[in-house]
């Protein structure tokens with residue numbers, strides 16, 4: 280699933296039109312897009328270009344990368360990080376298996392000691408690659424965890440936690456404890472209709488629960504990084520943005536419950552194009568519509584067994 284932030288569409292469309300997936304530096308006539316690096320706190324920051332937001336920690340004694348976007352945008356991130364440090368990279372963590380978060384794993388693989396993800400990620404990544412017909416291009420995590428992973432890396436404590444199924448069946452959020460920054464992966468589409476990957480084990484019900492639990496495991500000053508965001512709202516924020524996402528999911532699933540109780544069909548339910556009370560939530564791309572989310576909610580609510 281490609282999710283492009285609008286301001287990068289212009290720069291990436293030339294490469295897409297040329298049908299190339301090669302790294303930008305090899306494109307003779309297309310200037311390499313710069314991507315955007317933004318520092319947040321205590322050596323932790325973000326990189327945006329195409330696909331899911333990359334999080335990074337660069338300090339004198341630790342280099343950690345969270346998510347890898349695509350094979351064609353990851354080299355831009357890697358080059359920029361290398362300009363910020365001469366230190367060897369410690370670790371790449373994937374928040375989940377989707378191609379816009381793992382497609383650049385092969386770019387980082389030669390420079391990181393490990394690639395860490397939730398235990399279900401390799402299997403889900405393989406399944407998605409079989410469907411997409413691009414198994415040969417996959418680079419999989421080589422270390423996994425089930426509930427909680429936590430490790431000191433240099434002067435930072437890094438933790439990865441799985442709160443159960445939400446956006447997929449193998450989501451992790453990554454906490455840089457001393458910086459007090461959390462990468463939410465795709466548990467937050469900031470004011471945008473989310474993808475809900477039901478074939479990969481997603482659960483809207485537990486997604487809501489996760490968004491309620493996560494702020495309780497952090498504090499009011501915690502800064503959050505989001506996998507995707509409405510450009511008007513951005514890909515970083517606070518607990519208020521987690522609450523907004525949670526409230527959206529609650530309202531959306533309530534709407535579907537009422538429709539199901541009133542005997543509406545799936546076709547009728549997915550035709551709804553506004554969710555009362557959430558005018559700011561917009562589609563990032565046409566396929567990520569309210570209707571698509573309502574359809575998955577209908578399937579989840581009406582599933583038997």
Ligand SMILES: [Zn+2]
Nearest residue numbers: 375377446465
């Ligand atoms: Zn995703």
